[in-house]
Every structure is written in C-alpha cells, then in structure tokens.
Amino acid sequence: xxxxxxxxxxxxxxxKGAITIAGLTPGFDTCLQPERYVAASDDTIAETYTCPLxxxxxxxxxxxxxxxxxxxxxxxxxxGTGSLWPAGCFVYTGNxxxxxxxxxxxxxxxxxxxxxxxxxxxxxxxxxxxxxxxWDNGGGALQTTTSPSLDLTLLQCQGKCSQDPDCLxxxxxxxxxxxxxxxxxxxxxxxxxxxRHYLSDIWKTYTKIVWYIGAKGASxxxxxxxxxKRCNLEALLSIDSSTAINNVAARADTACDGAxxxxxxxxxxxxxxxxxxxxxxxxxxxxxxxxxxxxxxxDWTKSRICACEAH
Numbered sequence: 001x002x003x004x005x006x007x008x009x010x011x012x013x014x015x016k017g018a019i020t021i022a023g024l025t026p027g028f029d030t031c032l033q034p035e036r037y038v039a040a041s042d043d044t045i046a047e048t049y050t051c052p053l054x055x056x057x058x059x060x061x062x063x064x065x066x067x068x069x070x071x072x073x074x075x076x077x078x079x080g081t082g083s084l085w086p087a088g089c090f091v092y093t094g095n096x097x098x099x100x101x102x103x104x105x106x107x108x109x110x111x112x113x114x115x116x117x118x119x120x121x122x123x124x125x126x127x128x129x130x131x132x133x134x135w136d137n138g139g140g141a142l143q144t145t146t147s148p149s150l151d152l153t154l155l156q157c158q159g160k161c162s163q164d165p166d167c168l169x170x171x172x173x174x175x176x177x178x179x180x181x182x183x184x185x186x187x188x189x190x191x192x193x194x195x196r197h198y199l200s201d202i203w204k205t206y207t208k209i210v211w212y213i214g215a216k217g218a219s220x221x222x223x224x225x226x227x228x229k230r231c232n233l234e235a236l237l238s239i240d241s242s243t244a245i246n247n248v249a250a251r252a253d254t255a256c257d258g259a260x261x262x263x264x265x266x267x268x269x270x271x272x273x274x275x276x277x278x279x280x281x282x283x284x285x286x287x288x289x290x291x292x293x294x295x296x297x298x299d300w301t302k303s304r305i306c307a308c309e310a311h
Contacts, residue, residue, distance in 0.1 A: 036155050037067045039091060040117040049086065051119035052163060057088050058120045059255050060246040061100045064089035067118060068098040076100075089118040104255065121162040122251055125170070126235050126309075128207045130200035132171030133191035148186045150179055157185035161208055168310035173202045207309045209235045211252040216272045219298040220306035227308060231295035235307030239268040245287040248305055256285035263288030269302035276301050 040049035040057070051057060058064050061079050067089065068076035077097040085101040092099060093114040149160065154172050161167040169191040176184035177199075191205065209232055214223030220231040239245050242259035245268045249256050256270060264286055271281045286302070298304070 036121060036159055037070065037072075038119050040119050042113060042116060049117045055119040055162065056122050056251065056253060058118045058250060059088040059104065060250040061089075061102075062243040062246045063120060063250060064098055064100045064118065066243075066247075067120065073098055082106075086115055086117045091116050091118055120250075121159060122210065123158075123162045124209045124211070124235065124248070124251065124307075125158050125161075125206040126209055126232060126307075128169065128191075128205045130204060132173075132186055132199075132203040132205055133169055133188045148184070150182045150184055152183055152185045157187075158206070160185065161187050161206075167208060169205060169207050171203050171205050173199070173204070175202060177202070207232070209307045209309055211248045212306050212308055213249075213252045213254050213270065214304040214306050216303050217298055217300040218304065219266075220295045220304050220308075222298075223304060223306040224295075224308035228311075229308035230311055232307040232309045233295050235309075236268065236295065237289075237293060239287050239305070240289050241287060244268075245285045245305070248307075249285055252305055254305075255283070257283035259285045259287060261288040262286045263290045264299060264302075265290050265292040265294060265297040266299040266302055266304055267293060268305040269299060270305060271301060272303045273301040 037058070038052065038055065040051055042049050049057075058067060064079075065076045067073065073091065074096045075098070077092070077095070077099045079100040079102060081103045082101050083103060083106060085099070085103070085106065087101055087104045087106050089098055089100050091097070093116065098118065099115075149157070152160070154174075157170055157172045161170040164187055166189045167187040169188040171186040171188065172184070174183050175181045191207075210227075210229070212223055212227060214220065220236065224231045239248060242261075245259050246256055248268065249270065254270065267289070268285065268287050270283060270285045271277070272283075274282065276282060276284070285305070295306075
C-alpha cells in the first residue's frame with residue numbers, strides 16, 4: 001500500500017504473450033493510482049481504445065501534464081501534432097512518459113500497443129457536509145450503500161464512486177474508530193440533507209459532480225434539470241483558470257480551442273454561436289469571474305459548462 005495508490009501486479013496477455021501497459025512490466029510490483037488515471041483498454045485488431053465505466057479520455061493538455069506528475073508515470077514529454085499518434089493524452093510505454101497529441105481527428109495508434117491513450121475520472125467532487133449519510137430525522141431506513149471499502153485513499157474512494165453509476169455521494173474518513181482506525185470509504189446512492197450526521201468530527205461527505213455542456217443559450221439550472229439533476233454553484237464558482245476550464249470541458253466530452261479570462265455571469269462556458277467575435281471565437285472557453293455568476297445565468301452566444309449533482 002502506498003499513500004498515492006495501491007500496490008498492484010500488472011500483466012496483460014494479447015495474442016502470443018504479455019506486454020507492458022503504461023510502462024509497467026508484467027510480474028513486477030508497481031505503484032500507481034488506478035482509479036484516477038489509467039491506460040485505456042485496447043483492441044489490437046480494431047486498433048481502438050476504450051475507457052472503463054465512469055472514466056473518459058483525457059483531451060486537455062493541462063490535465064495530461066497534471067497526470068504526468070503523479071506516481072506511476074515518469075513525467076511529461078512533449079505536445080505536438082501527429083497523424084499516427086492516438087488523440088489527446090497518451091503514454092509511450094518505452095519511457096513511461098505522457099505525450100499530448102493536438103490532432104483530435106485520430107483516435108487510434110498505428111504504432112502498435114506501445115502508445116496507449118490515458119483515461120481520467122469523469123466526475124469531480126465537492127465537500128457537502130460533515131458526517132456520512134445516515135438516518136434521517138424521522139427515523140427512516142438507512143440510505144442504500146454500495147461497496148464500502150477499507151484502506152483506500154480519498155482519491156481512490158472518489159475513483160470508486162466515479163466508476164459506479166449508482167454512486168451519487170461518498171463518505172470518507174482516514175481513521176474510523178469502529179474499523180481499527182483504518183481508512184473507510186462508503187459509497188451512497190441517496191443522502192438526505194436532514195440526516196443525523198454520524199461522527200462529523202472524522203467523517204466528510206462529498207457529492208459527485210458530473211459536468212455537462214448545455215444547449216446554446218440555456219442556463220445551468222435548465223441543463224441539469226434535463227438530466228434529472230440540479231446545478232451545484234460551488235463547483236461552478238471554482239472554475240477560475242485556463243487549467244480548470246480545460247479540465248471540466250474534457251470531463252464534459254468537449255475541448256476548448258483556447259481559453260480566455262473574459263468575465264461573464266454565464267461562465268464557465270464555450271462560445272458556440274457564429275457571432276462570437278465575428279466568428280473568430282468559436283469553441284473558445286471563458287472562465288473570468290464576476291459577482292453575478294449563477295446557475296440561472298445564460299448567454300445566447302454560448303453553451304454553459306455545467307456542474308450537476310443529484311437532488
């Protein structure tokens with residue numbers, strides 16, 4: 001066990017023998033963060049890649065650079081445009097470094113299995129309140145929980161929630177007195193805001209935030225309502241840099257063609273109307289802050305990038 005990840009033994013067999021995945025040699029113990037960033041699964045015949053449930057391809061160079069600094073990789077190499085490289089962020093297993101391909105038209109590698117796309121968590125998390133989801137004030141039934149686990153890091157707990165479509169909230173403590181002071185992760189499909197918060201001095205509850213691109217001119221309230229969720233203003237307010245907006249745009253399965261600190265109440269957003277800058281700003285993302293940023297704001301020239309949580 002490692003504070004940044006889980007000790008794992010890696011091996012993969014395709015066709016005639018074992019190969020290395022993300023630079024990890026089969027049969028050797030290696031530390032990495034499997035729930036935060038992973039190498040995509042590959043089909044050597046179709047030469048395509050797929051991400052695990054709850055994850056998506058990393059299509060932001062900023063996020064690719066962030067991932068490269070984590071244990072399991074040996075740093076970031078270069079960003080460039082290649083017709084044979086996989087699109088977006090990928091690992092070259094020859095040196096275990098991450099690279100970024102700005103050519104998004106390609107989704108596969110002609111270099112074989114040693115250039116593998118990187119997948120990252122689909123969701124982000126916002127601390128909701130002290131204490132884990134428990135009994136409501138009326139003495140109702142315990143909220144449904146999925147796969148509680150011991151000895152996980154906070155990031156690994158978030159990773160489990162990201163990969164479980166039924167997980168909408170998670171509770172975490174680094175030291176549970178009722179579990180021999182071990183770290184304890186609990187995933188929840190429901191969580192009442194009137195809950196009697198359990199051991200609030202050691203437990204924290206987090207809500208899973210999923211990012212969506214709204215229709216042009218729609219507010220985040222309208223966008224989240226379409227998918228049966230509600231807007232999380234705290235998460236919206238946290239997007240105040242080019243790195244942050246590139247990351248959440250990628251989580252919403254889109255990519256910014258540049259990011260600007262232009263301040264609008266409807267930020268974070270992406271220009272989707274041909275009238276933006278007389279046509280020169282299509283797909284430019286905006287993140288500048290104002291005192292009026294809200295879930296209700298809208299702009300007929302932009303599609304908002306919305307943070308949505310469960311009701």
